[in-house]
Amino acid sequence: MGATRDRADRADRADRDDRDGAAPAASRAAQRADEGAVDPDSPEGRGGAAAVLPAGPPGTGRPGLDQRRILGAAVELIDQGGLRELTMRSLGAHLGVEAMALYRYVPGRESLLDGVVEVVVDELYGDPDVYLEPRDGWQDYLARLAHGLRRIALAHPEVFPLVATRPPAAPWVRPPLRSLRWVESFLQAMTRSGFDDEAAVGAYRAFSSFLLGHLLLEVSQRGVPTGPLEDQQGPPASTDLSAYPELRRLRPQLSEDASAVEFEESLENLLERLERLLPPEHGR
Amino acid sequence: MGATRDRADRADRADRDDRDGAAPAASRAAQRADEGAVDPDSPEGRGGAAAVLPAGPPGTGRPGLDQRRILGAAVELIDQGGLRELTMRSLGAHLGVEAMALYRYVPGRESLLDGVVEVVVDELYGDPDVYLEPRDGWQDYLARLAHGLRRIALAHPEVFPLVATRPPAAPWVRPPLRSLRWVESFLQAMTRSGFDDEAAVGAYRAFSSFLLGHLLLEVSQRGVPTGPLEDQQGPPASTDLSAYPELRRLRPQLSEDASAVEFEESLENLLERLERLLPPEHGR
DNA sequence: ACCTGAACACCGTTCAAGT
DNA sequence: ACCTGAACACCGTTCAAGT
Numbered sequence: 389m390g391a392t393r394d395r396a397d398r399a400d401r402a403d404r405d406d407r408d409g410a411a412p413a414a415s416r417a418a419q420r421a422d423e424g425a426v427d428p429d430s431p432e433g434r435g436g437a438a439a440v441l442p443a444g445p446p447g448t449g450r451p452g453l454d455q456r457r458i459l460g461a462a463v464e465l466i467d468q469g470g471l472r473e474l475t476m477r478s479l480g481a482h483l484g485v486e487a488m489a490l491y492r493y494v495p496g497r498e499s500l501l502d503g504v505v506e507v508v509v510d511e512l513y514g515d516p517d518v519y520l521e522p523r524d525g526w527q528d529y530l531a532r533l534a535h536g537l538r539r540i541a542l543a544h545p546e547v548f549p550l551v552a553t554r555p556p557a558a559p560w561v562r563p564p565l566r567s568l569r570w571v572e573s574f575l576q577a578m579t580r581s582g583f584d585d586e587a588a589v590g591a592y593r594a595f596s597s598f599l600l601g602h603l604l605l606e607v608s609q610r611g612v613p614t615g616p617l618e619d620q621q622g623p624p625a626s627t628d629l630s631a632y633p634e635l636r637r638l639r640p641q642l643s644e645d646a647s648a649v650e651f652e653e654s655l656e657n658l659l660e661r662l663e664r665l666l667p668p669e670h671g672r
Numbered sequence: 673m674g675a676t677r678d679r680a681d682r683a684d685r686a687d688r689d690d691r692d693g694a695a696p697a698a699s700r701a702a703q704r705a706d707e708g709a710v711d712p713d714s715p716e717g718r719g720g721a722a723a724v725l726p727a728g729p730p731g732t733g734r735p736g737l738d739q740r741r742i743l744g745a746a747v748e749l750i751d752q753g754g755l756r757e758l759t760m761r762s763l764g765a766h767l768g769v770e771a772m773a774l775y776r777y778v779p780g781r782e783s784l785l786d787g788v789v790e791v792v793v794d795e796l797y798g799d800p801d802v803y804l805e806p807r808d809g810w811q812d813y814l815a816r817l818a819h820g821l822r823r824i825a826l827a828h829p830e831v832f833p834l835v836a837t838r839p840p841a842a843p844w845v846r847p848p849l850r851s852l853r854w855v856e857s858f859l860q861a862m863t864r865s866g867f868d869d870e871a872a873v874g875a876y877r878a879f880s881s882f883l884l885g886h887l888l889l890e891v892s893q894r895g896v897p898t899g900p901l902e903d904q905q906g907p908p909a910s911t912d913l914s915a916y917p918e919l920r921r922l923r924p925q926l927s928e929d930a931s932a933v934e935f936e937e938s939l940e941n942l943l944e945r946l947e948r949l950l951p952p953e954h955g956r
Numbered sequence: 957a958c959c960t961g962a963a964c965a966c967c968g969t970t971c972a973a974g975t
Numbered sequence: 976a977c978c979t980g981a982a983c984a985c986c987g988t989t990c991a992a993g994t
Contacts, residue, residue, distance in 0.1 A: 572919045590934070593889075627852070642873055
């Protein structure tokens with residue numbers, strides 16, 4: 389059970405990230421993209437933003453417009469002000485350009501949002517804790533993947549609903565993984581570990597559903613009125629719970645943010661459940 | 673284990689609903705609302721659309737504008753054409769009125785969407801399979817709740833992303849339940865069954881996360897290109913999977929829609945997991 | 957090759973005016 | 976009391992024109 393200890397370590401790291409503001413996380417992401425951490429020469433370039441968006445002209449120095457720069461700015465704007473603030477015009481202004489200039493690099497707002505989702509999910513490639521071949525067994529690999537996606541969700545809480553709800557391009561790329569390469573990597577890890585086809589696919593589905601539910605819930609919990617220490621004037625000013633005795637009684641527990649430990653526990657439970665799908669000779 | 677049989681029966685029913693078009697489901701929902709199935713005189717009227725939206729004038733016969741009629745029409749429009757099609761102007765036109773007339777009954781588009789979410793989730797009150805007091809134990813109750821929500825999600829696939837992602841009003845109403853009354857009912861069922869406070873709250877969180885993940889995934893799977901039997905011209909025309917051998921090999925399994933049985937299995941697993949939270953004297 | 961001005965169709969929303 | 980016309984500010988998007 390050495391893998392369990394590792395998972396706990398990574399949980400700690402995720403918790404530290406919890407208290408990051410969105411801004412530093414965003415700039416860290418932008419930095420990664422600038423460093424080319426997105427691994428440009430991977431299988432056919434598919435999986436990069438170029439898969440969704442047409443190619444756009446090659447990079448022309450720094451201040452020149454650029455598809456990567458546009459998508460990065462879009463992520464920044466959403467991180468700061470939510471999806472509502474992201475407008476073709478505001479995005480142009482943010483880049484020192486008129487809105488119409490963007491249409492040279494992006495077919496329209498919808499594709500822009502697809503690109504935003506792709507860029508954010510692709511941050512997984514830049515996560516050194518995730519982006520290495522499955523070594524210490526599938527459980528360790530899945531746990532690293534899950535924590536990586538959780539860090540992304542917490543770093544971009546305003547983007548994650550997009551990651552969760554944009555209609556997937558095909559039935560075999562499900563949110564929140566949403567990447568052919570990661571799905572391939574996931575399936576390889578499972579089949580190589582002894583899962584048969586059906587079990588591998590089932591594991592992929594269970595994993596996706598677990599992450600989607602947990603992360604969306606966690607992200608939606610942030611930004612709710614009774615947050616840290618906002619306007620504390622008069623009585624809690626919250627809704628009248630007099631008709632709901634159980635709710636009123638359990639309100640403190642319900643308001644607690646237990647998402648971090650719950651994530652660990654549910655993940656652990658999922659991994660145990662998946663282990664039971666292994667044919668007997670592969671038990672660890 | 674008698675409850676397991678009941679759950680399987682309800683699963684059959686959900687499967688029948690699976691193949692409904694969106695339109696009949698929508699009209700069935702509207703019918704329910706017209707019949708006043710939303711239970712008007714419940715604790716303080718809270719939980720009804722009036723909780724989110726200001727009261728609006730009392731009902732004035734049929735063709736007169738009305739908050740309930742507006743929300744129902746909005747749900748219909750989203751069911752038919754997706755969120756994009758729902759516009760204050762199109763909604764007005766659908767009701768035979770100019771857009772500006774709506775502002776007498778609805779503060780704005782955002783509140784309208786809140787009301788849409790509320791109306792759809794409140795269909796649970798009209799589901800005779802769900803809306804009865806916990807009788808046959810908490811497992812049966814939770815299973816009925818889960819299946820009821822699944823039916824709602826499948827009946828309104830275009831609305832469900834809203835149910836999943838609209839920021840909740842308080843930390844103790846989580847998607848997809850989103851209703852003080854149902855949360856109260858949930859917590860009562862659990863504590864009365866012997867769960868202590870912490871376990872009841874944990875169960876509520878696990879239940880929410882499970883439903884959110886599963887239903888959102890299932891709903892997003894619908895409306896994906898490789899659906900039933902759309903334009904079948906030339907080769908599958910799908911993305912080039914040559915660089916992803918495992919994906920290509922498992923594509924048939926990945927495209928299968930196993931959501932119904934997976935829902936049952938995961939639900940079963942969740943219930944078993946929750947049972948372990950019971951103090952020993954309450955084991956069934 | 958790259959960006960912009962001007963324009964179009966369409967939004968949400970306000971408010972004085974109609975009946 | 977209830978609805979509408981007209982208007983405003985702001986969208987996404989197109990395209991001919993500028994440099």
